[in-house]
Amino acid sequence: MSSTQTCSGMENKLIAYLDGRAKPAERRAVEEHLAACADCRLRAEDFRALWSVMEDLPVLSPSPAFDAALRTKIAKEPALRGFWQWLPSPRLAFAVTALVVMSVWLSSMPRIAGGRNKMEARIEAKATQVTAEADYRMIRDLPVLENYDVLSKFDALSELSDSPVGVTKVGAGQAQ
C-alpha cells in the first residue's frame, strides 16, 4: 500500500491524530501513512505508551496556607481609584500632577512668544525699512554726491582700487 504522506509530513499531524483532535482529512492521511510505515507505527505506539507513563506524575496539592497567603497579598492591594491606582504614593501623584500642569503651561508659552516674535519682527522690518529710506535720503542729499554723474565718469576713479580706503581717500579729497 503506497502512502501519499512522508514521515516528515507526520511531524505536525501525528500528535493531533493520537489525541483525537485531528480533522477527518488529516486523520485519513495519517492512517494511510501508518498502514504503510512501520517506523511511524512504532512511534505512534510509543507516544501512546509515553502519555500513559506521563499519567504517573503525581498531583501536588497546594499548601494549606496557600489561600490565606493570597488573601493577605490581596488585602495589601490598594483600592482601585481609576488612574491613581497605578501610582505608588500620594507624593508621586502630586509630582505627576505638578509635572502635567507645568507641561501644559510651558506648551502654551511658545504660542504667546511666537505672537510676540511676529510682532517684533514686523516692527523690526518696519524700522529697517525706515532706516533704509533715511540712509537713501542722506546719501542722496550728501553734497559730495551732488555731481555723481561727473564723479562716476572721472577717469582717476577708475584707477583707484575698490578698497574702502581708496573710496575714503576720494571722498576725503572731494570734501576738501
Place this chain on the structure above:
Amino acid sequence: MKRVRQDVEAMARTDVQLMLDVKAGDDQSFELLLRRYRTPLVNFLYRMVRDPGVAEELAQEVFLRVYRARKEYAPSAKFTTWMFRIATNLALNSVRDNRHRQMEISMDHSVNPGDDDPPAMQVADGAPTIEQEMVARTRAEMILKAVHALPEKQRAAVLLHKYQELDYDEIARILECSESALKSLLFRAYETLRAELAPLVNSVRA
C-alpha cells in the same frame, strides 16, 4: 440546602461569567476561580520550575495579577488562555532568573551531583506501601527530570497539552506561535521524551 444549591449554581458558571462578576466587584466569584484553578496552576508551575515553594509563590502571583487586572478584563479570549499565559511568562522568567543564579553560584562553589534534585513534595495520594511509594517516586522523578530537561518552550507546550489539555489554538496563543509550529514543537518534545523515558515506555508496551 439553599447554600449548597447556590454553590452548585456558582460552580456551573463559566470562567468568563465568573471573571465578569469579579470585575463587577463580586469577590466570591474570585474565590470560585481560585478554588477551580489553584491546583492546576500550582502543578503546572511546579512542573515548569521543579520547586514547590517557588511554584506556590508564582501561582499566588498569577491570581494577584488576575485580581489586579479585573477592572480591565474583557472576554476577548478564553480565561484559561489568559491565566496560563500569565503563568507561563512568570515561570519562564523564574526559570531564567534561577538559571542565572545557579550559574553565579557554580562560579563560587562546586556542586554535588544530587544537589539539583528538587525537595521532597507532598503528594495528594492514597496510602501506598513504602516500596510502592519509592517506585512511584522514582518514576515521577524520572518523568519530571525528563520534562524539565526539555527546552523551555517545548516544556510549556507539553505541560499545557498533556496535563492541562488546552486546545491547540489556546496553547499557540499562550506561546505566541502558529498552530502548525506548535504541533511540530510538540512532536519534537514527545520524540525527546520517548527516548529519555524509553525504559518506562517499553515497560508499558511489554
